[in-house]
Amino acid sequence: MSKKNKPTNQKEMSFIEKARRTQIVECAIETIAEVGYAQASLGQIAKRANISKGVISYHFSNKEELLEQIPIEYYLAWQAYVAPRIEAQTSPKDMLRVYIESNFAFIDENRQHVFAVIEVVSNKRTDDGKLQFAAGHDEAILLPIENILTLGMQEGVFREFTRSSARVMALTIRHAIDGFTLELVRKPHLDVQEYARELVTLFDKSTKK
Amino acid sequence: MSKKNKPTNQKEMSFIEKARRTQIVECAIETIAEVGYAQASLGQIAKRANISKGVISYHFSNKEELLEQIPIEYYLAWQAYVAPRIEAQTSPKDMLRVYIESNFAFIDENRQHVFAVIEVVSNKRTDDGKLQFAAGHDEAILLPIENILTLGMQEGVFREFTRSSARVMALTIRHAIDGFTLELVRKPHLDVQEYARELVTLFDKSTKK
Amino acid sequence: MSKKNKPTNQKEMSFIEKARRTQIVECAIETIAEVGYAQASLGQIAKRANISKGVISYHFSNKEELLEQIPIEYYLAWQAYVAPRIEAQTSPKDMLRVYIESNFAFIDENRQHVFAVIEVVSNKRTDDGKLQFAAGHDEAILLPIENILTLGMQEGVFREFTRSSARVMALTIRHAIDGFTLELVRKPHLDVQEYARELVTLFDKSTKK
Amino acid sequence: MSKKNKPTNQKEMSFIEKARRTQIVECAIETIAEVGYAQASLGQIAKRANISKGVISYHFSNKEELLEQIPIEYYLAWQAYVAPRIEAQTSPKDMLRVYIESNFAFIDENRQHVFAVIEVVSNKRTDDGKLQFAAGHDEAILLPIENILTLGMQEGVFREFTRSSARVMALTIRHAIDGFTLELVRKPHLDVQEYARELVTLFDKSTKK
DNA sequence: TATGAATGAGGATTCATTCAT
DNA sequence: AATGAATGAATCCTCATTCAT
Structure with missing residues (x-):
């Protein structure tokens, strides 16, 4: 964790992109709240969101960047x-x-x-x-x-x-x-x-x- | 984590056994305090204690049991x-x-x-x-x-x-x-x-x- | 890699198609030369070409086919x-x-x-x-x-x-x-x-x- | 790849340790020679050596360190x-x-x-x-x-x-x-x-x- | 008692490829 | 023709745990 994480230039974020990110952050919140930080792997979060792990990586450069939100x-x-x-x-x-x-x-x-x-x-x-x-x-x-x-x-x-x-x-x-x-x-x-x-x-x- | 963890029947704990356990717990404390929970692996703790990882497993049935102390x-x-x-x-x-x-x-x-x-x-x-x-x-x-x-x-x-x-x-x-x-x-x-x-x-x- | 890779029936390649392919190959060359084979992902190549990754897949059936050029x-x-x-x-x-x-x-x-x-x-x-x-x-x-x-x-x-x-x-x-x-x-x-x-x-x- | 890779202080390498390392390097050589650099994953190498992937990580801090040998x-x-x-x-x-x-x-x-x-x-x-x-x-x-x-x-x-x-x-x-x-x-x-x-x-x- | 060695599961991440639009 | 989005496999790595010595 913790390299560069450029916050994905906000100017150029499409509506759908924003929605997805929000949804994923939402799921991350639920997951952490329910199973705890240590167990909140990208896999767990993705499962809860009914998406593939890769989607998260597609929208966030890092787990870190996701958690920061x-x-x-x-x-x-x-x-x-x-x-x-x-x-x-x-x-x-x-x-x-x-x-x-x-x-x-x-x-x-x-x-x-x-x-x-x-x-x-x-x-x-x-x-x-x-x-x-x-x-x-x-x-x-x-x-x-x-x-x-x-x-x-x-x-x-x-x-x-x-x-x-x-x-x-x-x-x-x-x-x-x-x-x-x-x-x-x-x-x-x-x-x-x-x-x-x-x-x-x-x-x-x-x-x- | 969290299976049976029998707390090592206390009656039969020798003096040296207790000392070792104490020492290991001490190192666990230092490690967690310094590098944080997530980074405090048995390996890290063992290294700080200058013992092999196996020793910890020998004295504690679990990482969980160790942390509980x-x-x-x-x-x-x-x-x-x-x-x-x-x-x-x-x-x-x-x-x-x-x-x-x-x-x-x-x-x-x-x-x-x-x-x-x-x-x-x-x-x-x-x-x-x-x-x-x-x-x-x-x-x-x-x-x-x-x-x-x-x-x-x-x-x-x-x-x-x-x-x-x-x-x-x-x-x-x-x-x-x-x-x-x-x-x-x-x-x-x-x-x-x-x-x-x-x-x-x-x-x-x-x-x- | 290496399945069928039909070389996109050459008879039917339009001028614009050829131009695109050439441009992409050009970018692949630059990318490989600069960051090396291992790092030359389609993503990298696409970024250098200022196009989306999908375009490459559209014009070449394979990464293999692209590299062959x-x-x-x-x-x-x-x-x-x-x-x-x-x-x-x-x-x-x-x-x-x-x-x-x-x-x-x-x-x-x-x-x-x-x-x-x-x-x-x-x-x-x-x-x-x-x-x-x-x-x-x-x-x-x-x-x-x-x-x-x-x-x-x-x-x-x-x-x-x-x-x-x-x-x-x-x-x-x-x-x-x-x-x-x-x-x-x-x-x-x-x-x-x-x-x-x-x-x-x-x-x-x-x-x- | 390519972080610190401290070359495992050579003074303290046991005989068996050396043997294992040699064996693994041997297998890495075979693997690379036969399937090529790109396909020579730690998994492939481990399989050829009939050991688990983890063994490699145990003896080498990095894939890089292994390949360097x-x-x-x-x-x-x-x-x-x-x-x-x-x-x-x-x-x-x-x-x-x-x-x-x-x-x-x-x-x-x-x-x-x-x-x-x-x-x-x-x-x-x-x-x-x-x-x-x-x-x-x-x-x-x-x-x-x-x-x-x-x-x-x-x-x-x-x-x-x-x-x-x-x-x-x-x-x-x-x-x-x-x-x-x-x-x-x-x-x-x-x-x-x-x-x-x-x-x-x-x-x-x-x-x- | 203690150790080094080995395991195997699980994690983050990268990537070629596919697909609906 | 082109794109953004999504996928899922594969990769390297870390780690708790087990075991023979």
Whole structure:
């Protein structure tokens, strides 16, 4: 794994090409979610898609390139879902609540995808074996939370945060959400809304003045 | 993977046998921590241990059996470290603080082991492909936290928790700790003590009346 | 490879068809010359021709049929180049000189083509695995040299050759030329004319009475 | 192909290991000689050796490493055969004769090996597709001939050679020998000794004063 | 107990070829 | 006439596991 993987010049991708790629990525997600990263061979994925292994190689230069799409697509969908909901809020407290609630709703509606992302991301390594993202919190993912915290602090509704303590707060919120995801994998019948409510309370208290 | 795996009748394990097994598990931990789950073949592990691949098969009926030792040993060491420190406390608030602090200290001192556990556990699946432990929170791991919460509630220093909200609280604390671990993988120079302090504050506030 | 390969009934080949075939063969030559026989897949060739892979299959029933064109075309061009130049000579000695010189000139002007021929021919095998042409000296290629030798012998300017020793002589001349070609591949800056001159001297001496 | 290929630290190679490697190389030679380079897959080679494919991978890190042994072994055997025979001669003329004769004898006795070498060498390419040795005349192979020519010149029995014309002479002799090899592939019943004799005459004349 | 050797299944990838459009 | 898409066989390689010594 991990050579060049040029992302297949997007300008020139036909409609049908895009559809196929999407379908294959979809199947990869299902496969990883159901049998796990290690067992998700191209063969397995192809079988689930009812296509031949070669088709995958035809549309993706690499297994790596295929797997990369999973977090990419996820992140885009996540942002499209979460961002507008937060922007619709005015108070930082509501923003934080909505951040948690919309994340939970999004996860609930995209269980397989979330889980596949976790698997891919937690198995992605650089050539020298180092984990590339670990549980993988890009700045891009933490930033919205940190912004909410800053805003709440400026408005005087949240307690004081240093740069560092804001970061810990943000990370803890993310970890709570991500951790919940894994919990959901084990116990699919968890009451998602109740869990979300509890978390809202918890972080409400922990951010209060 | 995952056939019978008879755990090598423990009565009859000689001292030297135990030592060998320990040594091999140790090397497995190092290997996984350094090159990742996928690359941690028996060959790699054997090479690191300066023994032949066959030795591993001789001492463990399976790769699976070998890997299982990693969380098992970890759990025992974790308990031996954390439990007495909590028991030394009298107030629930201090218990919670010490729970967090001692977990952080333990992680800091056993980085490789923690990381290997994460890898093993997040790749461990039942024969039908289901994740066996997910982020892996046995009741045994959550119980101590829940006990602290109950105690604090009874003593009137913590807010009211339903069974369900206590569980969410406990899970969130665990997720914060586990999430921090992954963060530590990515950023080994994180200030562990400061992070712990922040977390203590955070959960102090969120449990307060 | 190697099934029927009907050579596309030549009567019915349109002009455009011929042009396409020629273009494709041209690209095959370039590809083989540059990346080598093993890497010269239809995909590579098509890419270089800026056409789709399918086009090749459309115009040639086989990869085999395509590759066959390379030595065929080469032989025709070679003959058209060399034959008249020899015929313009009167003395056997000059003929031999011109044979060598014109071969060298031809090779120099058609380096890619020569090299592709070598690759194709040295990889071409019958269905039972036997090399089909080896270094590929058809009678047709040796004949002109043997004719020159015979003539020179009859005119008394060359030494006596038995049928068998004439054949060795002819082969050696060919091998010298073909060997030079490979040398040229490795060292493209070789002084072709000087090499030719040396070879003329060498074979002049070796044929002398 | 063509990554690191560390040549398996030779110090530590056991007897049985060496034997196996030799056997496998032997089979690779046979396979290449009989079915050709392109068809000589590890599977084919393993089948001929009556071993499983994995055995090859066990003893050689690469297909590349395996194939490399073929010319290496050949060169060593060739040198061991030819060198002492030449050194046993006193006159340059005899040396040249013996060089040709012993090469022919060696080829005759090692037909498969010679042929395999040709295939390997003519398919060996650098990563950027350039032929690595072409027909592959290392200095090491040409040097003995050039030494003979120089000696003959100094003793006044050979004609004058410039550095460049000596090289052409040497190359031509090699090409004659290598070309004969290919001829032998096509026509296994060639009279080797007669061919050698003819070549001796030919080069005798062409080196004469 | 330990080892080197061997196995064979499974994985990713490449490729000639076919086919509907 | 041409193309993009799909196929499935074949290839090299890795690896857990077994076994004789």
